[in-house]
Amino acid sequence: MNDTQRDPGANSATGHGAANLDMAALMDAEINVSPLVQARLAAVMNVARYHGVELNPENLRLQTDDAAPSPLVLLDWLKDAGLWARGVPMTFRQLMRIDDAAPIVLLLDDGGAALVTGRDPENQVLLLRDPRGRASDPAMPVDELRLKQVWSGATLLVRTAREGNDEEQAFNFTMLGRLVWSDRALLRDIGIASITITILSIIPIFMVMRVIGTVIQYHSWNTLALVTVLIILSTGFEMILTFGRKLLEVMIATKLDARLNLRIFDRLVSLPIEFFEREQAGVLTYKVQQIYQVREFLTGRLMNTFIDVFMVVLLLPILFYMSAPMAWTVLIAASLIAVIIGIFLRPLGIMTGKLIAAESAKGSVLVETIYGIRTVKALALEPARAADWDRKVATSANLGMEMGQLANWPATLVMPLQRYSQYGVMIFGAYIAMNSNNPLDIGALTGYMLLGSRVAGPLVSLATVMQDVQKAQAAIWQVGSILNRPNEKRALTHGLRPRFEGAVEFDDVTFSYEGSKTPALDKMSFKIPAGTMLGLVGRSGSGKSTVTRLLQGINRDYSGAIKIDGTDMREINLRHLRKSFGMVLQDNFLFRGSVKDNIIAGRPGLSFEDAVQAARLAGAEEFIERMPQGYDTFIQEGSPNLSGGQKQRLAIARAVISDPKVLILDEATSALDPESEALVNANLLRIAQGRTMVIVSHRLSSLIDCDLIMVLDRGRTMDIGTHHELVERCAIYRHLWLQQNRHLDPQGKTHAAAPKPTLA
Structure with a gap:
């Protein structure tokens, strides 16, 4: 039984009264828990109902009946129902400042809960309700002192999920x-620190100009001492600010890295x-990893470029004031550098x-070889894979060489212009000084050279940053080519969440795989x-596995209608659908971790007893108990310490632990030995109690006990009935049965004589 999505508009009529829930729902769910646990469950159910969502307490598996969830x-629990929920520490004053009529859940220190339903700013009190109380009960005013005695700040904020959130934005430079x-x-803060550092870095240059222009000429020891003190002070402040700015840059890079990882x-x-x-x-792995190049560009080179821009804006007027001709030559050199790099941008891209x-x-x-290392070792494919790797490495190395050669041209061509901006401008300044009516003194010329180098570097950086932009754009395109594809995000977060019983209906369903006629x-x-x-039977390619894929919502571009309990599957929340369905494949993947962790992988909040019960139901308990550490036995990557049958039974246990209303077994017993298959088949009747089961199998003997067997051929339903009915009337089923069971008659009894060959 699962959560049901209600019409959010239903709250408008009830107002605050919607935040009050009697204990009927908890009593109907037959959950025997302590009063404090009831308070927490009722509080959460109250808030969910306020936002138009009806929660089902049976979906919440508690570790114990007395321990507060x-x-x-x-x-x-709230997120599974499609609500936005956050657990945050809050204070009394923060609660008072919230201007929202929605109730807020306070998790009390004793394990209970209370609901904030209103505020009285004049008296500085919060209006609290007991979530187990009746709707007619008045709210209790509580001041800060009384609340602190029972509450340490644990708060649940809940609201409806927002439409069109940031996660659906295209992955591009704008989003980044x-x-x-x-x-x-x-x-x-980084900008303020950078501006201050730039100003402090200019002070020593003017001090040097003063030393050369005044101190040496007039032997002014007092001026020299003052200049020394100022340089030491400015250097000290610059060190402190540089250290602080670097910490801020690390903070912003770390936060951006975390957000990108989560979003990707x-x-x-x-x-x-x-x-x-x-x-x-x-x-896919390599393309996604390109995002780290973009992050390095955004938090490194691009940020430094903005800092350089400010330095240029600050220093250029000073240079033009000191000598306009010299400043123009620096700008012209930087412009030529930009032109040269611009010519090479497209080829470099x-x-x-x-x-x-x-x-x-x-x-x-590399990834394919590692993933298939068992096959590589078993078939001695090391030389073949090594040869393929050598070819790919050679291709990559050749392209890397060509890339380096191409990038070397602009770096070489701009070198004379860079050197002029750094040193040649001093020669030009000396020429002006010797041929001008107002010659620059030696101090001004030296200061100009120092200031010019501080401007030339950023100008060159501004020109070369275009090449880094090109690389970042290429990386963004690679990542976006994966992340900007149509996804299931909306289907996973929107739609109905009905309570399933397990009735399944296909109505004129037609589906074709991409590229297939x-x-x-x-x-x-x-x-x-x-x-x-x-049971689903048929020849290979008849559509058996396709039926299971459509039931899971893997492929949704079909015509016709698929209904679960009368509800069109396209209207059902996809995550809710998959969590309510159990699935066991022919080849199941087990994660690194203990046996218990793999069994409860879909429901990490379940207990050890739940894992044992699921393993017993799947027939896995007997071999788990023989393992060295039992349920704590560690499963390696690829499950080398498990047989195929053991993996399959663990997968069945993982599927049934969530008590799904629909359980799909797609060739789930194909990897089992006869003894294990007989054990699982014996448990299937117990597993099937209270749920719908769809079993795909080529072994017709494992489907005899099915209530109905559907025979497929070329994507069509040829017949549906019990085993005995199909043997009598369906030629395809009878042919498949006789092929697999020549020693039995069509009714399943042993022949007295040896079987004779039968032509297909």
Whole structure:
């Protein structure tokens, strides 16, 4: 039984009264828990109902009946229902400042809970309600002193999920810019520190001008001492500010890195399964890793460029004041540098794209070899894989060499202009000094040279940063080519969350895989009631696995309608659907971790007893108990310490632990030995109690006990009935049965004579 989405507009009529829930729902759920636990559950259910969502207490598996559910468990419960929820520490004054009619959950120190339903600013009190009370009960005013005695600040904030959130924005420079700008307070502090550092770095230059122009000429020891003190002070302040600015830069880079990692992972896992089935894992990994180049550019080179821009803006007027001709030559040199680099930008961009593609192909070979190392070792494929790796490395190295040679040209061509900006301007200044009516003194000329070098460097940096922009754009394109694809984000976060019983209906469903001209399912229609044990049989390519894919919502671009308990599956929240369905594949993946962790992977809040019960139901308990550490036995990557049958039974245990209303077994017993298969088949009847089961199997003997068996051929439903009915009337089923069971007659009894060959 699962959460049901209600019409949010239903709250408008009830107002604050919607935040009050009697204990009927908890009593109906038959959950025997302590009063404090009841208070927490009722508080969360009150707030969810206020926002139009009805929570089902049966979905919440508590560790014990007396222990209060942790904030994390409550948050997961709310998020699974499609609500936005956060657990935050708050103070009394912060609660008083909130201007929102929605109730707020306070998690009390004794394990109970209270609801904030109003505020009285004049008397400085909060209006609290007992979530277990009746709607007619008046709210209790509580001041700060009384509240502190029972509450330490643990608070749950809940609201409806926002439409069109930031996660759905296209992954590009604009989105990254917004991420960086979200830390504008840090950027402001970095800017202030940079401006101050720039000013402090200029002071010594003017001091040197004064030393050369006045101190040496007039032997002014007092002026020299003052200049020394000022230089020491400015240097000290510059050191402190530089250290602080570097810390701020590290902070903003770390925060940006964390946000990018979270957003990238969120988008990756929201991509449809069919995308990962088409793409190579190595290529995907390499392309996604390009985001770190962009992060380095945004928080490193680009930030330093803005600092350089300010330095140029500050110093250029001073240079023009001191000598306009010399300042113009510096600007002209920087402009020529920009032109030279601009000419090479497009060729460098093309070469960067080729290099990234070559590196992606190389990474794909490495990942594929590691992932398939068992096959590589078993078939002695090391030389073949090494040869493929050598070819990819050679291609990448050649492109890297070409890239380096191409990038070397602009670096070499701009070198004379850079040297002029640094040193040649002094020669030009000396020429002006000797041929001008108002010659520069030696101090001014030296100061100009020092200031000119501080301007020339940023100008050259501004010109060369365009090359880094090109690389960052290429990296953004690579990451965006994956993350900007159509995903399941909306389907995973929106839609109905009905309580499932398990009735399944296909109504004229037609579906074709991408690039295929023949439909995998062709106008398929069937209907089974809740609690049915349905077997799917047919020749290879008949559409059995396609039916299970559509039931899981993996492929949604079909025509016709698929209904669960009368609700169109396209209207159901996809995460809610998959969490309510159990799935066991032919080849199941187990994560690194203990046996217990793998069994409760989908429900990490469940207890050890739940894991044992699920393992017993799947027939896995007997081999788990023989392991060295039992349920704490560590499973390595790839599960080398488990047999195929053991992996399969653990996968079945992982599927049934969430008590799904629909359980799909897609060739789930194909990897089992006869003894294990017999054990699992014996448990299937127990597993099927209270739920709908869809079993795909080539072994017809494992489907005899099914309530109904559906025969598929070329994507169509050929017949549906019990085993005995199909043997009598369905030629396809009878042919498959006789092929697999020649020693039995069609009714399942042993022949007296040896079987004779039968032509297909």
